[in-house]
Amino acid sequence: MRLFLASYRFGAHADRLAELVGTPGRVAVIPNACDAWPDYWESAVTSDLVPLRRHGYSPEILDLRDFITRPTELERTLREYPLLWVRGGNTFVLRAQFARSGADLVLPRLLAEDALVYSGYSAGACLLTPDLHGLESSDDPAEVRPTCGIEPLWDGLGLVDHRIVPHVDSALDPDDFGNRLVAQYTAAGLPHWALTDDGVVVVDGDSPELLA
Numbered sequence: 001m002r003l004f005l006a007s008y009r010f011g012a013h014a015d016r017l018a019e020l021v022g023t024p025g026r027v028a029v030i031p032n033a034c035d036a037w038p039d040y041w042e043s044a045v046t047s048d049l050v051p052l053r054r055h056g057y058s059p060e061i062l063d064l065r066d067f068i069t070r071p072t073e074l075e076r077t078l079r080e081y082p083l084l085w086v087r088g089g090n091t092f093v094l095r096a097q098f099a100r101s102g103a104d105l106v107l108p109r110l111l112a113e114d115a116l117v118y119s120g121y122s123a124g125a126c127l128l129t130p131d132l133h134g135l136e137s138s139d140d141p142a143e144v145r146p147t148c149g150i151e152p153l154w155d156g157l158g159l160v161d162h163r164i165v166p167h168v169d170s171a172l173d174p175d176d177f178g179n180r181l182v183a184q185y186t187a188a189g190l191p192h193w194a195l196t197d198d199g200v201v202v203v204d205g206d207s208p209e210l211l212a
Helices: 014-021 038-054 071-078 091-101 103-112 141-148 177-188
Strands: 002-006 026-030 058-061 083-086 117-121 163-165 192-194 200-204 208-211
Touching: 002 014, 014 117, 014 200, 026 038, 038 058, 071 103, 091 103, 091 141, 163 177, 177 192
Parallel strands: 002 117, 026 058, 026 083, 083 117, 163 192
Antiparallel strands: 002 200, 200 208
């Protein structure tokens, strides 16, 4: 299994993603964490396409809403890409769209086969953790029902065994949700990775590596 989990885009470790992927090529960009914000959606996608192209990748948008209740077609499509790029936004909306499309079942199979690399940042990283409780301090679960038509799901995909707190000490977190969530998880004895916007967690095989 190959994972690149960041607080913000490449963090300070674009080279490590390149090592996981090999020669840069096609990338499926999954922007569904932004589905609750239609006025922001297009600009959010564009803001990711530019840095991906700058690093030599060929990004293509893959909207999970096009695959609702069509997991077989989704799996066939994902197999065409060596890399997935799952951007930030609302973690609960992203989790719901993974469930509605069947991506939450398809992705673990593909990763177990080592069929592709998963790169996710912020919500895209938190999605892979065991549990999403605590993230409601910054991501609004109430956006899920009007956006996705289902109730919020509070379980992550469980592909890593630590929770992730992104944007620690970041200008993207002016209300300091990150440090407060770190304190909450620490007090509760919950294993977690606290990531600054430079930090990433890399999995290449079985063991995760935390890079500051």
